[in-house]
Each structure stands twice: as structure tokens, then as C-alpha cells.
Amino acid sequence: MYSKLQYISQGETIEKQLYNIHQALDAGCNWLQMRFKNQTQKDAFTLAEAVKPLCEKYTANFIVNDDLHLTKEIDADGIHLGLTDTKIDEARTFLGPSKVIGGTANTFEDIENHVKNGCDYIGLGPFRFTNTKEKLSPILGLSGYFDILQKLKKNKIEIPVYAIGGITLRDVNPLMETGIHGIAVSGIITESDEKEKLIQQLNEKLYANIIV
Numbered sequence: 687m688y689s690k691l692q693y694i695s696q697g698e699t700i701e702k703q704l705y706n707i708h709q710a711l712d713a714g715c716n717w718l719q720m721r722f723k724n725q726t727q728k729d730a731f732t733l734a735e736a737v738k739p740l741c742e743k744y745t746a747n748f749i750v751n752d753d754l755h756l757t758k759e760i761d762a763d764g765i766h767l768g769l770t771d772t773k774i775d776e777a778r779t780f781l782g783p784s785k786v787i788g789g790t791a792n793t794f795e796d797i798e799n800h801v802k803n804g805c806d807y808i809g810l811g812p813f814r815f816t817n818t819k820e821k822l823s824p825i826l827g828l829s830g831y832f833d834i835l836q837k838l839k840k841n842k843i844e845i846p847v848y849a850i851g852g853i854t855l856r857d858v859n860p861l862m863e864t865g866i867h868g869i870a871v872s873g874i875i876t877e878s879d880e881k882e883k884l885i886q887q888l889n890e891k892l893y894a895n896i897i898v
């Protein structure tokens with residue numbers, strides 16, 4: 687089963703990224719998306735080369751944001767692609783069946799298309815405004831998730847959906863009630879002074895109804 691908590695990395699330098707990633711893994715994250723925007727290919731590769739063994743050490747899934755060639759070159763576990771990034775079907779052809787491919791969605795139709803094109807999970811958002819990303823799609827709010835998840839159920843479309851965008855601890859219960867699989871967060875973990883405690887609290891809520 688896909689982990690219910692994804693950590694999306696932050697940091698403007700290789701050092702800051704590595705620090706944030708290491709801290710998040712050490713505090714208990716087991717799904718990492720390396721998001722290193724506006725960088726040279728060389729720096730992105732250098733960071734990915736350091737992140738790969740770290741994720742292996744912590745047995746965390748290593749997902750690369752945006753960069754198809756880097757995903758293949760570094761042999762990451764997968765990639766996350768947005769609505770204006772490489773198309774999901776092209777990525778599937780390029781990466782093969784074993785890599786995880788995630789796709790961003792803002793509407794039910796986005797999810798329908800992604801599923802048709804071989805996507806493995808959806809990042810649905812934004813839930814609310816966030817400073818972590820520029821040029822946000824329309825904010826969904828709780829009612830947006832509720833409507834889209836209801837439509838998925840009605841149309842018998844099954845794919846893990848992650849809520850994303852400005853999510854805090856107290857949003858987890860109401861979001862999970864809409865039928866999402868989990869959450870993808872960046873700011874709350876990066877900025878927390880008590881990461882281990884926060885991740886434990888998030889996981890308690892995310893896995894509350896799972897019987898092992």
C-alpha cells in the first residue's frame with residue numbers, strides 16, 4: 687500500500703535540501719518527493735545522487751519532481767508530473783511499468799485523464815492557499831474534495847488520491863472523511879521544531895481507520 691504521508695522537499699541550495707530531507711526521513715517520513723525548482727541539471731543530479739542512498743538507508747520511496755531524465759538516470763522509484771509537465775503516457779513509455787508515476791489534478795476530468803494514461807496516484811489540490819508554490823490552480827477547499835471524491839466513487843474510478851496545499855494537522859480528519867488516500871505536505875514538516883512528534887500525530891490520524 688502506498689504510504690499515506692508524502693513529504694515534498696524544500697530548499698534553495700543543495701545543502702538546505704539535503705538537510706531538510708535528512709531531517710524528515712530521520713523523523714519518520716517514508717515517502718519523499720525531491721522538489722528542487724529552478725536549478726541546473728548538474729545541481730539537481732548532485733542532489734539526487736545524495737538523496738538516493740539516504741532514501742535507501744531509511745527505506746523511503748524516492749520520487750523526483752518534474753524531471754523525467756533525472757528519474758531514469760538516478761533510477762529513482764518514480765516521478766511526479768504536473769498538468770503542464772511531460773504527459774503521463776509519454777512518461778510511462780519512457781520509464782516503463784515498474785516506476786511510480788504521480789500526476790497533479792485540480793478537477794475530476796484531470797483524474798479521469800490521468801487514470802486513462804496509466805497514472806499510479808493523484809496529487810489533488812490545492813486544498814488552500816500556500817506560499818510553497820507559485821501560480822496555484824483554483825483552491826478546492828473541503829467541498830471541492832468532497833465533490834470530486836464522490837464523483838470518483840460514482841464512476842468506479844479507483845486510484846490513491848493525495849490532498850495537497852497548505853495542509854495542517856487539524857485538516858487531516860476532515861480531509862480523510864472525503865475519501866482521499868493521504869496527504870502530501872511540505873511546509874508543516876520543514877518548518878516544524880518537533881518533526882518526529884508531528885509526523886507521529888499526522889500518521890495517527892491518517893492511519894486511524896486501518897486495521898493491520
Ligand SMILES: Cc1ncc(COP(=O)(O)OP(=O)(O)O)c(N)n1
Nearest residue numbers: 752766767768769790809810850870
Ligand atoms: C503529490 C503532489 N501533488 C501535486 C504536486 C504539484 O505538481 P505541479 O503541479 O507540477 O507543480 P510543481 O510541484 O512542479 O511546482 C506535487 N508536486 N506533488
Ligand SMILES: Cc1ncsc1CCOP(=O)(O)O
Nearest residue numbers: 816818819851852871872873
Ligand atoms: C507542490 C504543491 N502543489 C500544489 S500546493 C503545493 C505545495 C505544498 O506545500 P505546502 O504543504 O507547504 O503547502
Ligand SMILES: [Mg+2]
Nearest residue numbers: 752767768771
Ligand atoms: Mg511539476
